[in-house]
Amino acid sequence: MAKNNHNELARFEHCVLPHLDAAFNLARWLVGNDHDAQDLAQESCMRALKYFAGFHGSDARAWLLTIVRNTTFTWLRQHRMQELTMTIEDDYFDAAAASSEIVGLSPSNPETQLSQQADADQLRQAIEQLPVEFREVMVLRELEDLPYKQIAAITGVPVGTVMSRLARARKRLQQILTSGATAPENTAHGL
């Protein structure tokens, strides 16, 4: 009889654990360090096992990512409340726009592409400094290639909000690419 339970675990390991990379990656981008990300990924997996009997969908990755997202946000609320204060969202983007002198957009030629390579570090830093609600949609879209609808389901916001967050985040990063500006320092997002 113990076989039955083993099968359940085997099914979980077959269905959910292949998405451990995705789980860790999301947690890592949201909290910014390996140690906490590992703990959060593990906690999420244990929660997922607990609720696995109730999971009948076909997309285990999106399901696991929802659990990771919620687990991580609960943790952020307990440990870094200041990062979740969305009222500064507009200030962040206004300050960002003001601090970058937006010059004409560069045409795509090999030279620009080279300098873009050199700017990759700067760009990565800028992504790390985006407010966490923007970072999560960027990671889910750019690294997991998820459709808007699933991103909306995972993050618990309407599809329209996903669209506008993506558009604003990309615009901000485009400004950084074309003007070489850095993220503003007068926000609550520590550098």
Add this chain to the structure above:
Amino acid sequence: MDCNELNVTLNAYVDGELDALTTARIESHLQSCASCQRRLREQMDVRAAIKTATPYFKAPANLRNRIHAELHKEAKTRWLDYLNTWRWPSMGAALSSVVLFGASLVLVLSMPSADELVAREVVSGHVRSLMAEHLTDIRSTDQHTVKPWFIGQLDFSPPVHDLATQGFALAGGRLDYVNNRQVAALVYHYRKHVINLFIWPAGKETTSNPNEREWQGYAAYEWTQAGMQFWAVSDINTTDLRQFARLLRFSAIAPPPQ
């Protein structure tokens, strides 16, 4: 569709989130508007830059082991709780209905759809091209050499775009046979992998959002654009293949300046 409307929908368009009708309207506007083409290229550039700048953090091996151990420990304790609450008589009935349902599901699922048959054909075509060392009939990295070669061989002219600057280098083309007709097969090299791109005139649908599937370890990516049916097949991962397909779709609309 005007420039303002396009500006609002451009993000969703590049993300492949729009319905076929809106996509077609955008693409017809793009064809005739140089400034929107430039905007599209800028979007592609910023996305490419973001992709290179955002590492994918893989789960470390020790985390994997830790979770594995923890799961087995948890499963053991849960099983003991479970035994105490289980209602034994209902089990037999439940089990037999599950078996019946499962059996009928297997029957339904094992019948391949028309699309799936084509997917199998293009994957076989891909494998065949590698095994028989008959990858190309015309070997050239120049799209202006490859494209004219097909004229006279086929009753249609496939679009040919080299994507070497984005990492997908055109290597040549050949004729192949898929879906009961002669088709164009373009060959691309990506790192050490080969991508076969099969092209033939589409049936009714002229524009559709892409579909992807995997078959025997190969990734296949399918879409329709400007009246042509495209199937890209390779052993590279689906993310890279998706990127390849995306770049092709865009270079058809906004070719990079020469």
